[in-house]
Amino acid sequence: MTRPRVVIVGGGFAGLYLARGLEDQPVDVTLLDRQNHHLFQPMLYQVATAALAPNDIASPIRSILSRQKNAEVIMGEAVSIRPADQKLRLADGSVIDYDYLVIAVGTRHSYFGHNDWEPLAPGLKNLEDAEEIRRRVLLSFERAERERDPAKRHAHLTFVVVGGGPTGVEVAGALAEIRRYALRRDFRRIDPREATVMLLEGGLRILPSYPKELSERAKRELRRLGVEVREETMVSDIRPGSVAAGGWTIPTQTVVWAAGNMAGPLTRSLGVPLDPAGRVIVEPDCTVPGHPEVFVLGDVAAFPDHRYGHLPGICPVAIQMGQYAARAIAGDLERRPRRPFTYWDKGQLAVIGRGHAVADIWRLQFGGFAAWLVWIFVHIFFLIGFRNRVMVMLEWAWSYFTYQRGARLITWPWNAGARRTGITGNTGEHRSADAGPGRAS
Amino acid sequence: MTRPRVVIVGGGFAGLYLARGLEDQPVDVTLLDRQNHHLFQPMLYQVATAALAPNDIASPIRSILSRQKNAEVIMGEAVSIRPADQKLRLADGSVIDYDYLVIAVGTRHSYFGHNDWEPLAPGLKNLEDAEEIRRRVLLSFERAERERDPAKRHAHLTFVVVGGGPTGVEVAGALAEIRRYALRRDFRRIDPREATVMLLEGGLRILPSYPKELSERAKRELRRLGVEVREETMVSDIRPGSVAAGGWTIPTQTVVWAAGNMAGPLTRSLGVPLDPAGRVIVEPDCTVPGHPEVFVLGDVAAFPDHRYGHLPGICPVAIQMGQYAARAIAGDLERRPRRPFTYWDKGQLAVIGRGHAVADIWRLQFGGFAAWLVWIFVHIFFLIGFRNRVMVMLEWAWSYFTYQRGARLITWPWNAGARRTGITGNTGEHRSADAGPGRAS
Numbered sequence: 001m002t003r004p005r006v007v008i009v010g011g012g013f014a015g016l017y018l019a020r021g022l023e024d025q026p027v028d029v030t031l032l033d034r035q036n037h038h039l040f041q042p043m044l045y046q047v048a049t050a051a052l053a054p055n056d057i058a059s060p061i062r063s064i065l066s067r068q069k070n071a072e073v074i075m076g077e078a079v080s081i082r083p084a085d086q087k088l089r090l091a092d093g094s095v096i097d098y099d100y101l102v103i104a105v106g107t108r109h110s111y112f113g114h115n116d117w118e119p120l121a122p123g124l125k126n127l128e129d130a131e132e133i134r135r136r137v138l139l140s141f142e143r144a145e146r147e148r149d150p151a152k153r154h155a156h157l158t159f160v161v162v163g164g165g166p167t168g169v170e171v172a173g174a175l176a177e178i179r180r181y182a183l184r185r186d187f188r189r190i191d192p193r194e195a196t197v198m199l200l201e202g203g204l205r206i207l208p209s210y211p212k213e214l215s216e217r218a219k220r221e222l223r224r225l226g227v228e229v230r231e232e233t234m235v236s237d238i239r240p241g242s243v244a245a246g247g248w249t250i251p252t253q254t255v256v257w258a259a260g261n262m263a264g265p266l267t268r269s270l271g272v273p274l275d276p277a278g279r280v281i282v283e284p285d286c287t288v289p290g291h292p293e294v295f296v297l298g299d300v301a302a303f304p305d306h307r308y309g310h311l312p313g314i315c316p317v318a319i320q321m322g323q324y325a326a327r328a329i330a331g332d333l334e335r336r337p338r339r340p341f342t343y344w345d346k347g348q349l350a351v352i353g354r355g356h357a358v359a360d361i362w363r364l365q366f367g368g369f370a371a372w373l374v375w376i377f378v379h380i381f382f383l384i385g386f387r388n389r390v391m392v393m394l395e396w397a398w399s400y401f402t403y404q405r406g407a408r409l410i411t412w413p414w415n416a417g418a419r420r421t422g423i424t425g426n427t428g429e430h431r432s433a434d435a436g437p438g439r440a441s
Numbered sequence: 442m443t444r445p446r447v448v449i450v451g452g453g454f455a456g457l458y459l460a461r462g463l464e465d466q467p468v469d470v471t472l473l474d475r476q477n478h479h480l481f482q483p484m485l486y487q488v489a490t491a492a493l494a495p496n497d498i499a500s501p502i503r504s505i506l507s508r509q510k511n512a513e514v515i516m517g518e519a520v521s522i523r524p525a526d527q528k529l530r531l532a533d534g535s536v537i538d539y540d541y542l543v544i545a546v547g548t549r550h551s552y553f554g555h556n557d558w559e560p561l562a563p564g565l566k567n568l569e570d571a572e573e574i575r576r577r578v579l580l581s582f583e584r585a586e587r588e589r590d591p592a593k594r595h596a597h598l599t600f601v602v603v604g605g606g607p608t609g610v611e612v613a614g615a616l617a618e619i620r621r622y623a624l625r626r627d628f629r630r631i632d633p634r635e636a637t638v639m640l641l642e643g644g645l646r647i648l649p650s651y652p653k654e655l656s657e658r659a660k661r662e663l664r665r666l667g668v669e670v671r672e673e674t675m676v677s678d679i680r681p682g683s684v685a686a687g688g689w690t691i692p693t694q695t696v697v698w699a700a701g702n703m704a705g706p707l708t709r710s711l712g713v714p715l716d717p718a719g720r721v722i723v724e725p726d727c728t729v730p731g732h733p734e735v736f737v738l739g740d741v742a743a744f745p746d747h748r749y750g751h752l753p754g755i756c757p758v759a760i761q762m763g764q765y766a767a768r769a770i771a772g773d774l775e776r777r778p779r780r781p782f783t784y785w786d787k788g789q790l791a792v793i794g795r796g797h798a799v800a801d802i803w804r805l806q807f808g809g810f811a812a813w814l815v816w817i818f819v820h821i822f823f824l825i826g827f828r829n830r831v832m833v834m835l836e837w838a839w840s841y842f843t844y845q846r847g848a849r850l851i852t853w854p855w856n857a858g859a860r861r862t863g864i865t866g867n868t869g870e871h872r873s874a875d876a877g878p879g880r881a882s
Contacts, residue, residue, distance in 0.1 A: 036849070037849075037850050053494050054494070060627070060849045060850070062624075063627060063849070067626065072630075073627075074587060075580075075586075075851075092587075138477060139516075146515060146533075146535075185507040185508065186501070186503035186514075187503070188513040188514075189513075408477070408478075408501045409495060409496060409499055410476065410477045410478070410516075
């Protein structure tokens with residue numbers, strides 16, 4: 001009898017915890033990812049704001065699974081699924097047969113029908129996004145230093161973050177800090193402390209999934225750092241050089257998009273009901289209706305749960321789903337019936353700045369330095385791989401005690417044009433840089 | 442009386458040591474660079490071979506000079522010089538007046554008239570180059586893992602390094618090691634140890650600037666690591682998928698170019714005699730003939746010196762020239778006559794692999810572990826900035842004791858197409874990746 005083949009699409013937290021959970025089972029595991037690395041997404045905003053290097057928060061998936069004998073890793077992109085034949089098709093045309101399929105591909109940002117805003121307002125989902133945002137932020141200061149026209153200079157020094165969820169709060173807080181501390185002495189003609197950081201939230205309050213008091217506390221802390229927080233302010237338009245929101249026109253060259261998530265096209269090929277964000281509405285055992293051999297895990301699963309509403313798109317959900325699916329597959333092999341997935345809610349944490357966070361953990365709600373310490377230890381604990389833990393701890397210690405940011409590199413896509421020009425104004429030579437507002441001055 | 446303005450083009454070793462050397466002088470220093478960071482170029486091959494992260498060997502120029510009150514940093518690209526008017530023109534059209542001009546822009550690789558080879562065989566001069574080579578090397582292993590055709594698989598696992606100078610030797614040695622140690626357990630269908638690394642040198646022997654015995658020793662060590670060293674083998678053609686050299690046709694997807702240097706176009710605008718590589722033939726005080734206010738330093742200076750022939754393109758030369766020019770400018774202000782520049786030859790060092798190097802220092806010639814230790818301490822000592830020293834030491838300790846490589850990330854240029862595809866075969870969506878042989882399979 002051949003061993004069942006478990007094909008996992010996506011090497012995020014759900015996919016990796018599932019693969020690791022099948023280590024001792026009589027199955028063959030194939031993990032497929034478009035990238036060669038697992039990414040510790042909760043700290044991605046630290047790469048976007050130059051505190052950590054990409055390397056600090058990513059590990060090659062092959063390394064993580066190198067000692068797991070029943071697992072192989074394929075770098076490739078899944079484009080469609082034929083559940084009836086149990087086949088997965090990749091972008092290069094090859095087809096993989098599966099006995100179990102696990103879709104754990106995560107989501108991209110949703111621009112609510114305005115996909116033309118994407119090049120002007122990058123989201124923050126992968127290392128490339130983070131490096132692009134870092135490039136735009138750092139270049140804005142460089143351009144401001146050289147700009148004589150005061151209006152243009154101020155536009156270079158205005159940073160708009162759209163979306164007041166945890167990512168938006170963290171990015172806005174980190175931008176406020178880089179401006180106040182890290183860059184303070186570096187410029188001669190501008191004072192980076194005069195930069196404006198705006199956080200725009202369309203809903204009633206920032207951190208809407210947190211208790212109201214913590215939203216208030218986070219807003220207070222952000223304002224103390226000098227962030228302009230505007231709630232109930234919907235973005236109506238983004239153009240090169242400006243954002244329109246709540247009747248305002250804000251001249252800016254740097255917009256970060258942290259509002260809304262959307263599943264990619266892969267889930268559509270399943271031919272099952274999706275929610276408005278393209279996520280698969282799963283059964284209580286996290287599988288596709290009618291296909292108990294197809295699991296959908298993590299952000300891309302819409303798991304209707306009466307106690308919590310939809311489950312939030314955070315690591316603990318993905319990890320617990322991955323662990324659950326491993327137990328479910330192991331149980332199938334022993335012909336045990338599946339129990340429904342239950343989420344053990346450990347709470348939520350969002351960091352605001354150096355020494356400040358808000359926490360809602362096991363019904364305890366607290367903020368300030370204590371919450372920040374909890375945040376650090378929880379995140380270090382979950383960072384995969386010993387090396388990264390030590391390195392990130394050192395990077396943090398360094399930037400905590402010196403207020404410096406170690407990863408302030410501006411690099412360009414490799415090609416003959418980009419390599420030779422660096423910063424050249426409107427020469428039109430950089431495709432990706434030109435796409436954004438950073439080049440539109 | 443206004444203070445003289447010293448404009449330095451290039452934030453490499455020569456430019457930085459000069460700027461620092463003018464700290465206490467009554468001058469205003471403007472340092473111009475296309476990049477925002479100083480790069481520790483001697484360790485660039487470690488980024489290309491995934492041992493160090495870009496961040497480990499680069500520091501923002503602004504940080505390095507942030508406490509120097511008489512210095513400002515501009516990110517921008519110089520395109521032409523009018524020595525008669527003492528004006529420097531930038532790519533964005535702006536013009537900078539100078540009292541002293543210092544050209545320390547370094548060189549690019551020369552393809553000896555075959556510029557069409559460049560996208561197929563990237564050189565190794567900046568972080569973007571290093572990240573591109575890292576991407577190609579790591580993707581080759583990924584593609585080999587998925588390739589069923591044995592001939593194509595072997596082409597993916599063949600790495601050709603052109604040029605047997607120190608850079609070529611270091612890259613070839615590091616590729617041999619990544620193949621033997623770091624990736625050993627990571628793949629299921631291929632054995633990375635079966636990869637072929639070829640080092641092609643057109644001249645009589647590798648490391649031609651070293652004593653003959655050290656060349657022999659380096660060749661022996663490289664062969665022990667499993668590198669195919671071919672001397673007196675000129676590359677006659679590079680096409681997508683193969684290299685022709687010395688009558689051979691070598692099927693390969695990854696070529697690294699480490700042969701020959703060439704100055705960029707900036708020096709041509711001076712209107713003075715250049716050597717065949719475009720370098721300025723300087724006076725004994727490192728200035729342009731007829732313009733004692735224009736210094737040319739580092740790799741871009743052709744300094745004819747009867748004792749050594751041309752000075753080598755290495756850090757100590759650049760550093761000593763920068764220090765010399767600072768003294769010369771300070772002397773001018775006190776109306777002291779200039780003495781000619783003299784180079785204090787401290788020797789040469791090239792690393793071959795883990796625990797192996799060759800050294801030619803103060804007439805002592807030695808190799809092996811002792812030379813490697815000297816290499817490590819010399820390089821750590823020169824790394825600019827305390828933080829980088831500690832971090833790099835830790836990264837090295839980590840990779841030395843575990844044989845692992847911490848920086849094995851494949852990332853892509855940021856744009857909507859690239860972000861969504863990752864590895865997709867011949868979809869033509871990645872401009873920079875498609876330009877190279879890595880995508881041509």
